[in-house]
Structure formats: structure tokens, C-alpha cells
Amino acid sequence: MLFALLISSSFAGSVEAWSVKAFPEDYLDGWDGWESGWNEDAWFGLEYNGQTFASPIYDENDDGSIGDGGAHDNWLVNAAEDVVQGEFVVSTYADDDDAWGVIFDKTEDHYFMLLFCGPSRGGNNTDCPLDELDVPGSALIEVTKGNVDVIDGSGRGFDFEAEVDVTVESQDGTVTVTYGDITYSMPTPADFALNGVGFYGYNQGQYEGGQDDGSSTYFYNPVLYWSDDDDDKVVDDDDNCEGVANADQADADADGIGTACDDSEAGGGDTGNDTGGGNGNGNGTGDGDGLDGPGLSAPGLCSCGVTDPKSGAALLALATLAAARRRRG
Structure with missing residues (x-):
């Protein structure tokens, strides 16, 4: 295309490229461009009090490694749009104490991921798919044909039973990944794009040994934005005068x-x-x-890193849903 002149849902400094307003209450592999990395632990859409979530079904772990096609590759991704300068935002809530992450720039045999192993407080007995990562801990990693490189990391785990947005921003030669007050960054690689975005869960499902254990990791409201620094509705990727x-x-x-x-x-x-x-x-x-x-x-400059504020209704729905499952279990 010559340039993208778009009128859509957006915030100042950005244009929405792709989003999921509601996941269906059904298996998600194969729905609307979503595909999973390991078909033995299906991802499912859950609805509660008007909010829908994507979540893995089973607690599964194995003695394998990332890239072998087993439980270590339990991801769900969507090709979405080829956004180079922009931002991917997804809301998360975890009341399972194992490992989860957010994936981006996913191609056939390569991707980046923000990976969490265990909560900073409130969990125990964490299973982590990456031996190099402390528990609790988090890292920005690159996976190429099963080989894992840790780009940046720390001993910070995720916030247990809390709604927190993950933001992946690509702007001016830098990729910045943010979760609460945790921030990791890297230079923008050649041929990088914020496509192939999605979720990851290791031993994070609702069911363990056939029983509902009342805990999982939930992803909802994923949105991908193009940057539009001058707010003229021509996205920066195609704008011949960005400022x-x-x-x-x-x-x-x-x-x-x-x-x-x-x-x-x-x-x-x-x-x-x-x-x-x-x-x-x-x-x-x-x-x-x-x-x-x-x-x-x-040139007039304006900010692109804008996150849609949440009302807190989803957090309340998740907490109530988790409590209800525990009572049934």
C-alpha cells in the first residue's frame, strides 16, 4: 500500500491496527487467525460477567525444552498486522503460581517473549520452563529454532492475583517491554515487526489431574496500535513526514x-x-x-505510548470467577 490513511478507534498519537474485543466461549486454536504451539493443552475462551478471557485449560509440564513441540511450547498467537512502529497491549491476571508470558514478532521458528516464572509474593512450588531463570523471576528472551537467548532479566516475578497490562512498544529503534514497574528493552532488530502476538502458559491451566483447581492465567483485551506521532491518521510506518x-x-x-x-x-x-x-x-x-x-x-512531537485505562470490572470478574472455582473444587 502507498500509505495507510485510517479512521478507526484510536488514541492521540496512535491508530488501532487490530484487537479482540471478545473471545468466544470455545476452543481458540483456529479461531480468527489464532494458532497454538501444542495441541495437547488447548486454549479456551471464558466469559464471566460480560468479560471474556483466553486461558490454557490444563496444568501440563514435562522434561523437554522450549522448541521441542511439547508442553514448553504452550503458546497461542495471532499473525495480526505487520506493525513496525507501534504498541501491543494486553491485560493479564494470574492466580496460578507457575509460568506465563507474552509473545511478539512470532514467525515460524523465531519469537521474542516476556516470560515470568512465579509470582513475587503469594505463590509456591513454581515450575519454570527455562533453567537459566531464577524463581521468582522474569526475562525478555529470544527463541530461535529452540535456542533461547536471555536479553534482559531480573528476580522480579509477576503480581499474584492482580490485573496488570503488558505493553510492548517499538519506537525510534528501541523495543521496550513493560509490566507494572518492570521494564526491559533492546535495540530494534532488523526485519522486526509487532506481528505474531500472543500468550504463553506453562503448567498454568485450570485443570490438574482432571480436577478444576480454581486457578489459571487469563489474557484479555489485546490491542495492537500503529504509531501516528503527528496524529494525522497516516501511520508512521507509511508517513513521509512523521513529525x-x-x-x-x-x-x-x-x-x-x-x-x-x-x-x-x-x-x-x-x-x-x-x-x-x-x-x-x-x-x-x-x-x-x-x-x-x-x-x-x-516538527511537532507527540507521545505514542498510550494505554487504554481499565475500569477494574475485569479484575473483579476474575477474582469472583477464581473464588467460585475454588469453592466448587
Whole structure:
């Protein structure tokens, strides 16, 4: 496409590319582009009090490793959209004390993941799929054909029985992953895109030994945004002038730089440093300060890292749902 001129649900500095407002109460593998990495532990959509969640069904672990196609690869991902500069946000809630994560840039044999092994407080007997990671602990990892590289990490686990957003932002050459006050970052790799986004759960299902143990990890409200720094509804990935609003994408000299921010199209070459009789565009009798000429404007910058605030209703629904399961168990 030449450029994306989009009118959709968005916040200042961003345009929504893809989202899931509600998961169906059914198996999720194969639904609307979602696919799982291990078909023996299916992911299911749950609805409670008007909120829907994606969650793994069974508590499963094994003696294998990430990349072998077994329990260590219990992920659910969606190809979504090829967003290079943008942000992926998903809400999470975990009352199971094992391992879970958020995956991004997933291709056939490669992905990145924010991985948590155990809660900082409130859990015990954690199973972690990665030997290199402390328990409790968290890490930003890269998986390539089953080989795992730990990019960054700490001894911080997840917040037990708490609603917390995970945000993955790719902007200006840096990928930043945030969970509460935990932040990991890395330089943006070549050919990186915020596609192949999704969820991960290891020994995190609702059922253990055929019995509902009343605990799991829940993912909901996933949203993928394109960055749109100048808020002109032309996303930064396609904008020929990211810092100045130019919805028409005019480019008079066809050099790939929009007229709105192309100094070579300003006319006359007046930089504003002369004291002669120019009018700011080099052909009149102005004051020569260069501020009144056509086509000269300073880039205006605005923030793209915006997260949709939550009302807390989902947290209440999850807590009530977990309590109800425990009473039944």
C-alpha cells in the first residue's frame, strides 16, 4: 500500500491496527487467525460477567525444552498486522503460581517473549520452563529454532492475583517491554515487526489431574496500535513526514520526504540567518528571519505510548470467577 490513511478507534498519537474485543466461549486454536504451539493443552475462551478471557485449560509440564513441540511450547498467537512502529497491549491476571508470558514478532521458528516464572509474593512450588531463570523471576528472551537467548532479566516475578497490562512498544529503534514497574528493552532488530502476538502458559491451566483447581492465567483485551506521532491518521510506518501533520502526503519533488517537512522544497534556500531583503522564502522584501516563508514548519512531537485505562470490572470478574472455582473444587 502507498500509505495507510485510517479512521478507526484510536488514541492521540496512535491508530488501532487490530484487537479482540471478545473471545468466544470455545476452543481458540483456529479461531480468527489464532494458532497454538501444542495441541495437547488447548486454549479456551471464558466469559464471566460480560468479560471474556483466553486461558490454557490444563496444568501440563514435562522434561523437554522450549522448541521441542511439547508442553514448553504452550503458546497461542495471532499473525495480526505487520506493525513496525507501534504498541501491543494486553491485560493479564494470574492466580496460578507457575509460568506465563507474552509473545511478539512470532514467525515460524523465531519469537521474542516476556516470560515470568512465579509470582513475587503469594505463590509456591513454581515450575519454570527455562533453567537459566531464577524463581521468582522474569526475562525478555529470544527463541530461535529452540535456542533461547536471555536479553534482559531480573528476580522480579509477576503480581499474584492482580490485573496488570503488558505493553510492548517499538519506537525510534528501541523495543521496550513493560509490566507494572518492570521494564526491559533492546535495540530494534532488523526485519522486526509487532506481528505474531500472543500468550504463553506453562503448567498454568485450570485443570490438574482432571480436577478444576480454581486457578489459571487469563489474557484479555489485546490491542495492537500503529504509531501516528503527528496524529494525522497516516501511520508512521507509511508517513513521509512523521513529525508534521500531512494527511495528503504531498511530495512535490518525489524524493520520499513529504513537502510539509522537506527543506529542499521550501524555496529560495533562505535559512533565516541573513540580514538582507528576503521575506523568508528568498524572493521578497521581508525581515529575513525565515519564519514567514511557505513550507517551513518545525516538527511537532507527540507521545505514542498510550494505554487504554481499565475500569477494574475485569479484575473483579476474575477474582469472583477464581473464588467460585475454588469453592466448587
